[in-house]
Amino acid sequence: MNVLIDNFSLYGEGLLGTVELTVYASLLALVLGFVMASFRVAPVGSLRVFGTVWVDVLRNTPLTLLFFAVLLGLPRFGVVLPFQLFAVLALGCYTSAFICEAVRSGINTVPTGQGEAARSLGMTFAQTLGDVVLPQAFRSVIPPIGSTLIALAKNSAIAGSFSVTELLGVYKPLNEMGYSIIWSFIWIAVGYLIVTLTISAIFNVLEKRYGVAR
Amino acid sequence: MTSTALYDVPGPLTRRRHFVYGLVSTAVILALLGWILYLLFDTNQFTAAKWRPFEYEGIQELLLRGLGNTLKAFAYAAVLSLALGGLLACGRLSVHRPLRWVATLVVEFFRAMPVLVMIFFIFVALKVQPLPALVTGLTLYNGSVLAEVFRTGVNSVERGQREAAYSLGMYKTQVMSYVLVPQALRAMLPTIISQLVVALKDTSLGFLITYEEFLHAGKLIAGNLNYDLPFIPVVMIISPIYIGMCMLLSWFANWISKRQKRNPKTEAVEVADAEPGTLLPGVGPQV
Helix, strand or coil: CHHHHHCHHHHHHHHHHHHHHHHHHHHHHHHHHHHHHHHHCCCCHHHHHHHHHHHHHHHCCCHHHHHHHHHHHHHHHCCCCCHHHHHHHHHHHHHHHHHHHHHHHHHHHCCHHHHHHHHHCCCCHHHHHHHHHHHHHHHHHHHHHHHHHHHHHHHCHHHHCCCCCCHHHHHHHHHHCCCCHHHHHHHHHHHHHHHHHHHHHHHHHHHHHHCCCC | CCCCCCCCCCCHHHHHHHHHHHHHHHHHHHHHHHHHHHHHHHCCCCCHHHHHHHHCHHHHHHHHHHHHHHHHHHHHHHHHHHHHHHHHHHHHHCCCHHHHHHHHHHHHHHHHCCHHHHHHHHHHHCCCCHHHHHHHHHHHHHHHHHHHHHHHHHHHCCHHHHHHHHHCCCCHHHHHHHHHHHHHHHHHHHHHHHHHHHHHHHHHHHHHHCCCCHHHHHHHHHCCHHHCCCHHHHHHHHHHHHHHHHHHHHHHHHHHHHHHHHCHHHCCCCCCCCCCCCCCCCCCCCC
16 A cells, blocks of 8 residues: 555556557557558558558557567657657557557448449538538547557556656556555556546446447 | 448538548648658668668578568467467366456456566566477467457356256266367357467567567668668558457458358357457456
8 A cells, every 4th residue: 555655656657648649649549540540441542552561460469569669760760859759750650550450341331322422412522421421430439449548548648668657667667666566556456446446437428429329 | 332221312512522531631641751751861761771681691581581480479479378278268167166266356457467577477477498488478468368268268168058067967067178168169260360460460579578570680681880780661661560460360260250250150149340359357258
């Protein structure tokens, strides 16, 4: 119990690091995933191929390998950024592949007739997309995206092992200061539970509010 | 191209426009690839000194041993997490309330916890060797996710099947083992294999607890000053092998999914797509 009270600021810093990493990487993943999904449904062949390769490769890449390649590899090309930014880049790109698939399958659940009806009413492409297809796709996309973002929050723990400030990394200084390892891990676990359960609560609310009635 | 709600069948004018878009985007993608290739040459990644180490037998053996260790960890983790998943699914589907509660608690806890935290806990706090620590962590996590997959599978079998079995006078265990589980397994096989892909990918976490797996072998070579620190060549050799293994397993899951959808034995149940189990508590895999 003492571990938490004595080192509250240390834990706070770690939790904040994890939350920051999760939020920034989520934003990157959502944007990139959306772009890739639009590539994958585009009527242009080369963009479709690019999107497919992006998704297939990143989905099958071990995240540790990606971190290894990005954090230790990019500096060889003279790209020197803070480690946290590298971590956001690796996490965001990795997760974007899963977001892309979620969005794409969401778009594919919208019946073709919806788009045909919209166009026969004289709607432009932007209107069809924004007023007809995306709102319907959004509904069926909520649970898979929630699941993906929970996975992202959990994956951010890997960044701690590559010297980025985050929650799991907290155990090291505590260990050196001689605190009980078991208790320091229990509080780390509680921290992660707070993050993941918050995300799942948010998405449960979204699902209740906007989800498809089952 | 699969038909979506987004576009009409293109006419001649649109086809010409799409052709121009295609040319432009191809040019951009090729330019991007060319730039990366230029960077690689510019920073001397293709010099003979950096690639020579891979000709040595000792280094090839080091890499192969690493790959073997990765596959060993995967094999243990896969078998054990399937067993644990089955056990926990039995608990969650049990008619005895305390058993159900315990199983639910275990499943929800381990699904919400990062697998790396568990591995570090077992490795650092319980002072276990790297391989058992890695395998235990992977088993707890993937076992819990698989338990949910099994449970969703059993629950997704049409209700009439269970009712018919009971009305034939079968016992609870018989209904499960002769009627529900065989159909559920067929339906969930793609998801189960996709979850095993996750386990295979996560064996690379062993690298972080000094387990001597594939990535670890790569790092040893990459840090060697004698060969001019061949980091990029190492990545270029390791990633295709790693990603290739995972892709192979993913394609297998996809193939099974397509095959099972055509199988007459899955008429009373919907076969899942090849996607790993969901992490959102209370929501089954996307069917």
